[in-house]
Amino acid sequence: MATADIKVHTEAHHDDHDHEHEHHGNFWTNYIFCQDHKVIAKQFLITGMAWALIGGILSVIFRLQLGFPDASLEWLRPFLGGWITPEGKIDSEFYLALVTMHGTIMVFFVLTAGLSGTFSNFLIPLQVGARDMASGFMNMLSYWFFFLSSCFMFTSLFISTGPAAGGWTIYPPLSALPQAIQGSGLGMTLWLISMAFFIVSTLLGGINYITTIINMRTAGMSFTRMPLTIWAFFFTAVIGLLSFPVLFGAALLLIFDRSFGTSFFLSDIYIAGEALPHIGGSPILFQHLFWFLGHPEVYIVLLPALGITSEIIATNSRKPIFGYKAMVGSMLFIAILSFVVWAHHMFVTGMNPFLGSIFTLLTLIIAVPSAVKIFNYVTTLWQGNIRFTSAMLFSIGLVSFFLTGGITGLFLGNSAVDIQLHDTYFVVAHFHLVMGSASFFGMMAGIYHWFPKMFGRMLDERLGGIHFWLTFVGVYLVFFPMHYIGIAGFPRRYYSWTNFETFSSFADLNMLVSVAAIITLAAQFIFLFNFFYSIWRGKLASANPWGATTLEWTTPRHPQHGNWPGEIPTVYRWAYDYSKPGAKDDYIPQTIPYSETPESNLPHENDLIKLEMGNSGAIVPDNKKH
Amino acid sequence: MMNLIIGFGVVLIGVIIFMIFRITNLVGLVKGDKEKADYNNGIHAFLFMAFMIISLSVFFWYSYVHFDKYTLPVASEHGKITDHLFWITMGICVVAFAIISIAMFWFTYKYQYKEGRKATYLVDSHKLEILWTLVPAVVMALLIFRGLRTWNEITGPASKEAVVIEIVGQQFAWTARYPGSTDEELGKIDFRLIDASNEFGLDMTDKNSFDDFKSLELHLPVNKEVLLKIRAKDVLHSVFLPHFRVKMDAVPGMLTVFKFVATKTTQQMREETGNPKFNYEMACTEICGKGHFSMRFPVIVDDEETFRKWKASQESWLKQNPDFLRLVPENLREFAMIKSGMEPDNGSAKQGVLQTVSKR
Numbered sequence: 001m002a003t004a005d006i007k008v009h010t011e012a013h014h015d016d017h018d019h020e021h022e023h024h025g026n027f028w029t030n031y032i033f034c035q036d037h038k039v040i041a042k043q044f045l046i047t048g049m050a051w052a053l054i055g056g057i058l059s060v061i062f063r064l065q066l067g068f069p070d071a072s073l074e075w076l077r078p079f080l081g082g083w084i085t086p087e088g089k090i091d092s093e094f095y096l097a098l099v100t101m102h103g104t105i106m107v108f109f110v111l112t113a114g115l116s117g118t119f120s121n122f123l124i125p126l127q128v129g130a131r132d133m134a135s136g137f138m139n140m141l142s143y144w145f146f147f148l149s150s151c152f153m154f155t156s157l158f159i160s161t162g163p164a165a166g167g168w169t170i171y172p173p174l175s176a177l178p179q180a181i182q183g184s185g186l187g188m189t190l191w192l193i194s195m196a197f198f199i200v201s202t203l204l205g206g207i208n209y210i211t212t213i214i215n216m217r218t219a220g221m222s223f224t225r226m227p228l229t230i231w232a233f234f235f236t237a238v239i240g241l242l243s244f245p246v247l248f249g250a251a252l253l254l255i256f257d258r259s260f261g262t263s264f265f266l267s268d269i270y271i272a273g274e275a276l277p278h279i280g281g282s283p284i285l286f287q288h289l290f291w292f293l294g295h296p297e298v299y300i301v302l303l304p305a306l307g308i309t310s311e312i313i314a315t316n317s318r319k320p321i322f323g324y325k326a327m328v329g330s331m332l333f334i335a336i337l338s339f340v341v342w343a344h345h346m347f348v349t350g351m352n353p354f355l356g357s358i359f360t361l362l363t364l365i366i367a368v369p370s371a372v373k374i375f376n377y378v379t380t381l382w383q384g385n386i387r388f389t390s391a392m393l394f395s396i397g398l399v400s401f402f403l404t405g406g407i408t409g410l411f412l413g414n415s416a417v418d419i420q421l422h423d424t425y426f427v428v429a430h431f432h433l434v435m436g437s438a439s440f441f442g443m444m445a446g447i448y449h450w451f452p453k454m455f456g457r458m459l460d461e462r463l464g465g466i467h468f469w470l471t472f473v474g475v476y477l478v479f480f481p482m483h484y485i486g487i488a489g490f491p492r493r494y495y496s497w498t499n500f501e502t503f504s505s506f507a508d509l510n511m512l513v514s515v516a517a518i519i520t521l522a523a524q525f526i527f528l529f530n531f532f533y534s535i536w537r538g539k540l541a542s543a544n545p546w547g548a549t550t551l552e553w554t555t556p557r558h559p560q561h562g563n564w565p566g567e568i569p570t571v572y573r574w575a576y577d578y579s580k581p582g583a584k585d586d587y588i589p590q591t592i593p594y595s596e597t598p599e600s601n602l603p604h605e606n607d608l609i610k611l612e613m614g615n616s617g618a619i620v621p622d623n624k625k626h
Numbered sequence: 627m628m629n630l631i632i633g634f635g636v637v638l639i640g641v642i643i644f645m646i647f648r649i650t651n652l653v654g655l656v657k658g659d660k661e662k663a664d665y666n667n668g669i670h671a672f673l674f675m676a677f678m679i680i681s682l683s684v685f686f687w688y689s690y691v692h693f694d695k696y697t698l699p700v701a702s703e704h705g706k707i708t709d710h711l712f713w714i715t716m717g718i719c720v721v722a723f724a725i726i727s728i729a730m731f732w733f734t735y736k737y738q739y740k741e742g743r744k745a746t747y748l749v750d751s752h753k754l755e756i757l758w759t760l761v762p763a764v765v766m767a768l769l770i771f772r773g774l775r776t777w778n779e780i781t782g783p784a785s786k787e788a789v790v791i792e793i794v795g796q797q798f799a800w801t802a803r804y805p806g807s808t809d810e811e812l813g814k815i816d817f818r819l820i821d822a823s824n825e826f827g828l829d830m831t832d833k834n835s836f837d838d839f840k841s842l843e844l845h846l847p848v849n850k851e852v853l854l855k856i857r858a859k860d861v862l863h864s865v866f867l868p869h870f871r872v873k874m875d876a877v878p879g880m881l882t883v884f885k886f887v888a889t890k891t892t893q894q895m896r897e898e899t900g901n902p903k904f905n906y907e908m909a910c911t912e913i914c915g916k917g918h919f920s921m922r923f924p925v926i927v928d929d930e931e932t933f934r935k936w937k938a939s940q941e942s943w944l945k946q947n948p949d950f951l952r953l954v955p956e957n958l959r960e961f962a963m964i965k966s967g968m969e970p971d972n973g974s975a976k977q978g979v980l981q982t983v984s985k986r
Contacts, residue, residue, distance in 0.1 A: 075629065093916040167913045173878055174861040174914060180797065181915045267879025268817040270827070271797070271860040275818045283862060283877055317737070319745040326755050348864070349875045350856075350882035353781030357774050364766040371762040372755070378726060379754070381733040383746040388670035388738070396674070396734060403726055407719045410766075414773035416708050416780060417715060420871045423864065423911040463647070469673060476681065484688070484696040489868035491911040494919040502868055502907050505695060529644075579745040586744060 033144075035136030036561040040143050041122035042454060045447070047150060048114020049528070052440075054157075055105035056521045060514075062098045065090045067514020069496055069507075083162070092495040096165040097183050099493055101157065103168030104191070106436060108198055109153065111301040113146050115443045116240075119304055120209050120233040122450065126552035127227050129218025129569060131562045134211035138204050145201035152194035156187050164191040167493065169294065172265040172286050176257050179272040188258070192251050199248045202240050209237035218551070220571035225590070227550050227575040228321060231328050232307020235335040236300050242339070243296040250289035257281070287349055291342035298435050299338040303331060305442020306373065306402075309395040311575075312449050313377060315548045316392035317384030318586050320576035323376045330369035337366040347415040348422050356415040363413035367406075374403050385579065385586070389546065390464025391449035397472045398441040404476075405433025408483070423493075426486025429479045437475045444471075444527070451534065452541030456557045459538060463530040467523055474520030481509040549589045550575050572612055573605075671738040678731035682724065698868050699899060701890040701906070701927070704780045705871035711772055718765060784885035788851040791844070794826065795856070795863030795876035798917030800908065801825065802844050806837025807938055808965055812855070813838050817878075820859065823947055830944075830953035836965040839940040844908060844925040847933035848891045856882045864912035867925065869895075875912055891927045942966040 031039065061080075064073060072088035083094040090098075121139065125132055133139045156163040165183025166175035170191070178185035213234045217226070256262040257278075265286040266278035314321040321327060343351060343359040377399045386392065408430040411417050421427060444467075451459045490503050497503035544553040554569050569591040577588040583600035594601050595609045700709050737745075792803040792812055803826055805812045813828055813835025820827035828835045846852055856865050858876035865884070866873045874884040896904045906925035910918060928936060944950060944966035954962045 092919065096913065096916070096918070171862055171913075177861065180861050269860055269878050270817050270820040273822070275820060280879075282880065284880065317745060320747060320749050322748060323750055323755055325750070348873045350877050350880055353777065356781065357777060360773055360777065361770055364770050367766055368759060368762050372759055374726060375754075375758045378730045378733065379748070381730065381737060383748065384733075384737045385739055385743050385745040386667075386671075386734055386737050388667050393670060396730070399730060400727070403723065403730075407723050410719055410769060411712065411715050414711070414715065414769060416773045416776035417712050419708060419780070419873050420705075420712070420868070422873055423866075460647075460651075462650075465670065473677070480685070484692070488696045489698055489866075491866065491909055493913045496919050499920050499922045500907055500909060501903075501905055502698070502909075576749075578747075580747050581744075 033140060035132070035140045037121045037125050037133045037136070037139060038454070038559065038561075038563075040139050041118050043143050044113055044117030044121060044146070045454075047147065048110050048118060048443075049531075051105050051109040051114060051150070053524070053528075054154075055102050055110055056524065058098045058102040058105070060517055060521050061090065062095055062102070063514040063517045065095060065495065067511045067517075069498070090495075093165060093182060094162060095495045096167070096181070096493065097162045097187070100165050100167055100170075100183070101153075101163050104153070104164070107168060107297065107301065108195070109150065111436070111439045111443070112202065112240075112297070113198070115439060115446075116233070116236055116300065116304050117143070117146065117205060118443075119229070119308060119446050119450075120205065120237065122454065123229055123552065124209055124212050124233055125216070126453070126555065126559075126563060127230050127550050128213060128216060128221055129551050129571065130212055130216035131564075131568070133208045134216060135208055139208050142201050142204035142208065145197050145204065149194045149197035149201060152190050152197065156190035156194070159186050159190070161185045161187055163187040169287075169290055170254070171290070172254060172257065172283055173269055173271075176254060176266060177269070177271060177276075192255055192258075195251055196248065199244045199251075202244050206237040206241045206244075209233055210241070213237075218568045218571055221590075224325075225571055225574045227307075228310035228324070228327055228331075229304075229307040231331055232303045232310070235331050236303045239296045239303075239335055239338060240300050243293040243300075246289055247293035250286060250293075253289075254286065284346070284349060284351060287346050287351075288343065291345045292339075294345065295342040296338045298431075299334055301435055301439045302442075303334070305398060305439040305445075306331070308442045308446040308449070309377070309398050311548075311550070312391045312395045312445050313380050313399075314576050314578060315449075315546050315587075316387045316389055316395075317380055318387070318547075318578045319380055319384040320578055321376070322379040322382075323372075324574070324576060326372055327376055330372045333369040334366060337362065337369070341366055341413075344413055344415075344418070347418045360413060360415045364410065367410060367413070370402075370406055370409075374399065374406070388465075389448065390459065390461055390468060391445045391546075393465065393468040393472075394441045394445035394448060397468065397475075398438050398445065400472075401433045401438040401441060401475070404480075405430055405435070405438060409434065420489070421486060423491055424486040425482040425490045425492055428492050429482035429486055432479045432482075433475075437479065441471075444468075447531070449546065450552075451531075452545050453552055453555070453559075455535050455538070456541055457534050457536075457538030458541050458545065459534045460530050463526055467527045467530065470523035470526070471520055474516050474523060477516035478513050478520060481513055485509060544589075547585075547587050549577055549587050551590060554589065554591055572608075667738045671735045674731045675735045678727060682727065699895065700869065700871060701888055701895060702870035702872065703887040703889055704776070705869075705886075706889075707776050708780075708871050711769075711776060714772070715769060718769070780886075784853040784883070785851055788853040788885060789847060790853050790855060791846075792826075792855045792857065793844070793865055793876070793923075794859060795865070795910065795914070795921070796859040797861065797915050798910075798921050800844075800863075800865075800910075800921060800923040802841045802923075803943075804839050804841060804937060804940070805834070806839060806942055806965070807934075808837045809834055815857075817859065824950065826943070828943065828950075830950055830962075831955055831958075833958065833961070833965070836944050836954075836962045837942045837967070838944075839942045840946075841940065842924075844923055845933060845936055846888050846925065846927045847930050848888055848894075848927050850930060851885055851887050853883060853885045856884065861914050862912045863910045863914050863921070866909045866911040867906070868909070869906055873911060888927045891929055895927075944968070 034040065073084055073090060074088040077084045083091045085091055161182045163183060164170065164187045165181050174180050175184050175188055213230060253264040257264050257266055263278040263281035265283050266281040269276045269278060310321050310327060341359060341363045343355055344363040347356045412421055412427060412430055448459055448464055485506050488506065490497060541557060543557060551569060555563050556565060571590045572593040573588065573590055575590055579586045580588060580600045583597060588597060593612045594605050595612055700706055790805060790812060794801050803812065811834040814832040815827045816829055817827050819829060828838065854865065856874055856876045858878045860878065863876040864873060865876060870886055870888060872884050872886050874882050876882065892906060896902055906927060908923035908925050910921035944962060945968050948968065951959055951962060
């Protein structure tokens with residue numbers, strides 16, 4: 001009973017805290033340096049949205065170059081200044097900077113901090129039944145380190161030598177030598193500083209998520225009753241905690257090579273008319289270290305989106321998620337395997353071919369749990385009673401992208417086939433669909449679904465529908481044609497293909513892609529309008545607008561710091577009792593004991609009624625203390 | 627001025643859209659738009675169906691009609707095998723993709739919300755779970771098996787008779803170095819010896835260096851194994867020969883290799899593709915800086931006879947840079963001159979060169 005005592009103690013502590021805040025809070029403690037997980041979540045969300053907008057605009061600028069190579073971009077001069085050449089084109093070095101920053105921003109700042117930071121923070125305490133995170137202060141620090149990191153990265157966009165330009169993977173020697181590319185000067189320094197702070201932020205957040213999930217679940221919330229969102233956030237945090245320090249190490253060694261003359265990654269280099277003194281380093285070592293984070297990072301980005309989707313698809317199909325245990329199992333399996341597949345990014349980098357064999361084997365194994373997840377989503381839809389809320393639309397979109405993008409992994413994961421496809425547009429299409437678009441749709445689905453809980457009002461569903469269809473079709477038009485371009489061998493990160501006869505075709509598809517990219521970006525403004533308009537003017541939300549079973553919908557419309565005004569509710573069942581035969585509603589919240597639902601209980605659930613009595617008997621006297 | 631008008635137009639359109647949004651909202655309020663469980667089901671279900679049918683049709687149509695446009699002709703032995711594996715994978719993927727997509731969009735259409743209907747309470751099915759764990763696992767096993775066999779063949783050691791060619795990447799150009807016909811061995815190099823004229827960093831104390839020659843085109847013999855030895859001088863580059871399905875990074879400080887057999891000469895390819903101007907090309911596929919996109923290297927595949935003639939006709943690097951004789955150890959100078967083809971029979975010329983060299 002030790003855990004129960006601790007829980008009660010922290011509750012008491014938080015309650016006092018809570019009252020203090022309600023009475024004495026000012027603007028700074030309520031909105032800026034706030035320790036309430038819900039406010040921190042919104043801070044991550046708004047910052048993430050700002051970054052998404054910047055990342056999106058950068059991509060449209062380089063798509064202009066690729067889709068309309070002959071057009072004059074003189075009109076961008078007021079914004080880009082000297083990066084527009086006298087001929088009215090984008091400077092080819094700035095093009096690389098755009099590609100690099102687009103990747104960095106989207107992967108780390110939007111889909112790691114914006115997605116995981118927002119929803120892990122918002123949902124973990126609300127869905128496991130806790131007053132707040134294990135450490136509100138560390139949680140606050142997590143956001144402010146992210147903010148600091150954002151400041152450095154944002155500043156790097158405006159310096160005269162340009163931001164980092166060696167690709168988001170920052171492979172040395174290119175990223176280590178300012179002689180090789182301007183962006184590897186101050187821009188790269190700022191990139192590294194920014195990422196160091198970012199990693200600190202991720203670790204502070206991750207420790208909190210894990211601790212909260214393990215220690216602060218409310219009475220009755222056993223691991224097997226947790227919603228899949230929480231499982232997903234849990235695995236994500238564990239992966240992040242184990243892999244981000246490796247990137248930190250790699251970044252540190254790179255800083256040493258850049259500034260202190262060490263030779264971890266540099267050897268035998270003759271550049272700008274001189275031979276450098278570095279000897280004995282290995283650029284391949286950096287690639288190993290980078291992808292040891294880089295590949296788990298894919299799942300850090302993807303798992304929260306999959307968790308969110310599981311929740312939304314079940315709720316809006318009015319059906320339990322199919323194969324709950326298989327879903328948890330496949331996430332666990334993916335989480336473990338994500339650490340042993342990294343070198344499939346390196347089949348043709350000169351790595352020992354024997355390693356290539358091993359990593360082909362391990363990589364294709366990871367396709368199995370991913371396939372299981374897709375099948376389970378589709379089966380959840382089967383014989384459901386599907387409501388097309390905007391969140392549901394985006395979730396279906398996610399499953400579609402996950403399938404389309406994931407299946408091309410079978411080509412790339414197979415080393416022999418990867419020889420031709422590596423670093424072509426086929427890869428670009430693959431990861432933008434499976435990781436970029438799928439995760440982005442998960443984030444959007446989450447915003448539409450939990451907006452009522454965040455702001456107490458509803459987003460406009462019609463605008464949501466328009467936003468979805470424009471984005472869904474737009475994303476497919478952007479990334480599907482890239483498969484053809486990639487099979488034709490077009491290398492990625494090319495400013496122009498006109499130098500090559502082999503790559504002289506496909507001006508038409510490239511133009512289509514660019515037009516679609518512009519439309520897709522434009523469609524996001526519908527969402528931005530909807531978002532900010534609805535915060536103040538949206539329809540008032542009811543307590544449980546989607547008829548969902550999870551705990552967050554038992555809080556008041558505007559939950560204060562501490563989440564529940566009275567006691568924390570006790571949980572009696574799993575999160576997926578939708579359309580249970582015999583039940584009067586088509587959902588039974590987790591807080592309804594089996595003893596109140598004899599009409600719908602399954603035989604083994606009737607046996608649990610006795611336990612319920614014992615459970616509440618132990619908790620109630622403790623809680624009465626305050 | 628034009629920009630101002632465009633900007634103004636955009637703002638105007640925004641305002642109009644906003645007004646429409648407000649008006650429909652207000653009309654909805656007046657009509658008493660209660661919290662009905664509508665969720666525009668009919669429309670979205672229909673749109674999903676339409677999306678599925680249209681997108682799958684376009685996918686199959688485009689893939690069929692433009693097949694020649696997006697597939698590159700293959701001109702190497704291992705390329706045929708990897709292409710075959712590619713298309714097997716494609717077959718499996720397209721079938722799986724089509725089945726799952728159709729099922730998913732069909733379900734969203736069929737099971738759209740209806741007032742009063744109750745969803746099936748389906749929690750689990752071990753049979754189904756086992757089925758769709760095993761089927762992908764078996765398919766993966768087959769793909770892995772075929773893939774690894776191919777991979778091991780491609781990356782296995784090259785035969786002794788292979789034609790060795792060195793490719794060096796630098797910002798932003800490629801150079802090739804061939805071993806001369808007299809020894810068929812590449813001379814030693816050292817990056818510290820590189821300067822404006824000794825671009826390879828050739829070590830002049832190594833006998834094998836004397837007859838090496840530089841080429842700004844990659845000449846390959848047809849139907850003969852070629853071993854590319856790949857180096858980089860400054861940053862990472864990557865050798866990509868799209869028609870031969872060859873790709874390998876060039877890494878500073880580390881030698882990488884790729885062996886393959888070209889199966890069609892440039893001339894044969896011209897006839898086959900019906901394009902008299904067809905040329906093989908080599909590209910860089912690892913981001914290397916400002917000029918990454920411009921690192922084109924022409925590639926020519928000749929029949930064996932022409933290749934041998936071409937090779938014999940090339941002047942050695944040392945002959946083009948006679949200054950470097952001074953770095954050759956004195957006892958090897960004469961040998962170097964013979965080997966590099968500096969007119970060894972012409973006594974006076976030889977004497978002249980040697981004198982200028984020793985004067986320095």
